[in-house]
Amino acid sequence: MEQNIQDLLEKAPELLATYGIKVALAIAVYIVGKWIANLIANLLLKGLTARKVDLTICTFTRNIVYYALFTMVIIAALGQLGIQTASFVAIIGAAGLAIGFALQGSLANFASGVLLILFRPFKIGDFVEAGGTAGVVREISIFSTILTTGDNKTVIVSNSGIMGGNITNYSTQPERRVDFTVGVGYGANLDLVRKELEAIASEDTRILQEKGITIGVAELADSSVNFAFRVWVNSADYWAVFFDTNEKIKKRFDSVGIEIPFPQMDVHLSKEG
CATH class of the missing domain: 2.30.30.60 (SH3 type barrels.)
Structure with missing residues (x-):
């Protein structure tokens, strides 16, 4: 017993020198690595905050990066102690893969949320x-x-x-174009149609005259001659002008006798001998 203790005491300096250095290196790796992880995470947080990213996403992203780096620091510190870390890495990788598969929908939504806020x-x-x-x-x-x-x-x-x-x-542009398709009968006076559409556009102060007004025959359809009638308005006036102009076209055409046809089918019956 005394011999064993004596042998241990004799080997103590050697053991202390060997393992003391490893412990010191492990502690140093842990302290420095944790400081670097915290520094990188905080820099990321500042960068996201400067870009006015949502605070919840900033904090969440910062924490993910920090704990990922901190896990790497722990593994590196254990490696300095001579502990085989390959199994730890494999376990962490497998766990991460399993969590990724389980939460792939949520992770996709989170990533998309970050992109929505970044690119706006x-x-x-x-x-x-x-x-x-x-x-x-x-x-x-x-x-x-x-x-x-x-x-x-x-x-x-x-x-x-x-x-x-x-x-x-629909809200990014200050002005929008309102498109109408105006169908008239094949017997209608096309010059009169154009004149009435020009009058409707010129009388509405919400229509931006300086942007130009488009009136032209767009299609010779089965039951009608279709005019393309296009005007520009402020985005806030889009729907009001759309509804009002449709009503004005119907009333004005009725007053001057311009026919607005509707789809119909003529059926001819013949009497055989």
Whole structure:
């Protein structure tokens, strides 16, 4: 017993020198690595905040980056102690893969939410068509976007559904073109039709005359001659001008005797011997 203790005491300096250095290196790796991880995460947070990214996404992203780097620091520190870390890496990788498969829908929505806020294809208050629905944007969250439709229904659309398709933003441009297709009968006086459409456009102060007015024969259809009638308005006046102009066209054409045809079929019966 005494011999064993004596042998241990004799080897103590050697063991202390060997393992003391490893412990010191492991502690140094841990302290420095944790400081670097925290520094990188905070720099990322400042960068996202400077770009006015949503605070929830900033904090969430910062925490993900920090804990990912901190995990790497722990593995590096354990490696300095001589512990085989390959198994730890394999376990962490397998766990990450399993979590990724389980949460792939949520992760896709989160990534799409980050892209929506970074690239800003629309903002709160815009009227958009996206994700199979149309409405005013009320809220952009991490995983979904909330729209209010024209009939005041609330629609919650997943962010991945929005980013995976086309986004039409009707609010970005200050001016919009209103397109009408005006069908008249083949017996109508085309010059008179043009004159009446010009009068309708010139009398409406909401129509931007300086942007030009387009009136032309667009199609010789089966039952009508179709005019393309296009005017420019401020975006806020779009629907008001659209509805009012359709009504004016009908009333004005009726007053001057211009026929607006409707689809019909003539059936001829013949009597055989």
